[in-house]
Amino acid sequence: MHSEIFxxxxxxxxxxxxxxxxxxxxxxxxxxxxxxxxxxxxxSDLDIYVIYENPTxxxxxxxxxxxxxxxxxxxxxxxxxxxxxxxxxxxxxxxRISGWQPMDWAGAQxxxxxxxxxxxxxxxGLPILGGxxxxxxxxxxxxxxxxxxxxxxxxxxxxxxxxxxxxxVDAGRPLAAMLHSxxxxxxxxxxxxxxxxxxxxxxxxxxxxxxxxxxxxxxxLYTEAELDCSSEPDDLTAGARRRLSVASGxxxxxxxxxxxx
Amino acid sequence: MEAxxxxxxxxxxxxxxxxxxxxxxxxxxxxxxxxxEIWKRCDGKTSIAxxxxxxxxTYAADAELVQADTAEFVATLRTRGLxxxxxx
Numbered sequence: 001m002h003s004e005i006f007x008x009x010x011x012x013x014x015x016x017x018x019x020x021x022x023x024x025x026x027x028x029x030x031x032x033x034x035x036x037x038x039x040x041x042x043x044s045d046l047d048i049y050v051i052y053e054n055p056t057x058x059x060x061x062x063x064x065x066x067x068x069x070x071x072x073x074x075x076x077x078x079x080x081x082x083x084x085x086x087x088x089x090x091x092x093x094x095x096r097i098s099g100w101q102p103m104d105w106a107g108a109q110x111x112x113x114x115x116x117x118x119x120x121x122x123x124x125g126l127p128i129l130g131g132x133x134x135x136x137x138x139x140x141x142x143x144x145x146x147x148x149x150x151x152x153x154x155x156x157x158x159x160x161x162x163x164x165x166x167x168x169v170d171a172g173r174p175l176a177a178m179l180h181s182x183x184x185x186x187x188x189x190x191x192x193x194x195x196x197x198x199x200x201x202x203x204x205x206x207x208x209x210x211x212x213x214x215x216x217x218x219x220x221l222y223t224e225a226e227l228d229c230s231s232e233p234d235d236l237t238a239g240a241r242r243r244l245s246v247a248s249g250x251x252x253x254x255x256x257x258x259x260x261x
Numbered sequence: 262m263e264a265x266x267x268x269x270x271x272x273x274x275x276x277x278x279x280x281x282x283x284x285x286x287x288x289x290x291x292x293x294x295x296x297x298e299i300w301k302r303c304d305g306k307t308s309i310a311x312x313x314x315x316x317x318x319t320y321a322a323d324a325e326l327v328q329a330d331t332a333e334f335v336a337t338l339r340t341r342g343l344x345x346x347x348x349x
Binding site for chain 1: 267268269270271272273274275276280281284294297298300301302303304305345
């Protein structure tokens, strides 16, 4: 799936021009992000990933051992963000994901969201340099395990948010109940999406991910549960109760799908 | 006819050492695979008979047996106060 706003040929051309001009020694380069995935809009930027076998100290501008630098550029009104990573870091991430055992809750929590996003962006990326090595790197990742890790992390987020929401309902705090119950519902939906194999870890694309799943019943259920009748305290509390009940059902579905897998 | 069972707002789904559990104010209620299937269908709209029929169809199981198990499990949920008597 690719952007309908910017043709994929235009995106790869922009990426190629930026990479060939400044990163001639890179091992791999690819474009990725929301525009490549088909979720983006006119305000989205184009993400370019440049992977070096052995980044030089001069490229190490970010002060981190894994991410070497982020460069921002503009091509017309389209912003590009170029991230430079070492191949060693990415292969290490692939091995960490492959070594994770399904339903290992503590292990899943040890992965940072940033790393999960990095892996997902490789999965959906389009190569612009070093195509064969890009393909080999991508094949090193176990996408089913990546989805499993994201599922468990979101499921745990659901349980935490639900606990906070229940406490808020019982304490007579309608606004807090509304906010926490919305978090719980959203995380439950994210867990279910991951259980079905979606590896995009960002909640901001939930609507697009639901559209990809093409489950109209789930989408309607989620939409209706998000709504409140009014801002009256009793309505907010009733809405939070309803939302928590729906979230519990969706979380159960996520768990059932994950356990079956 | 019994009202369709509805998941109470104060019950969270979680995972314990033996698999899925329902947590209500620190008390855990362990679910087996059938229990999890029943729980996710307790939406306050679907009758016990329809829950059982849906599960039997999904898993190509003996409808009569699943119906009986579903009714028994929902009765346990009611006894333990895990499903609500009326919609929110």
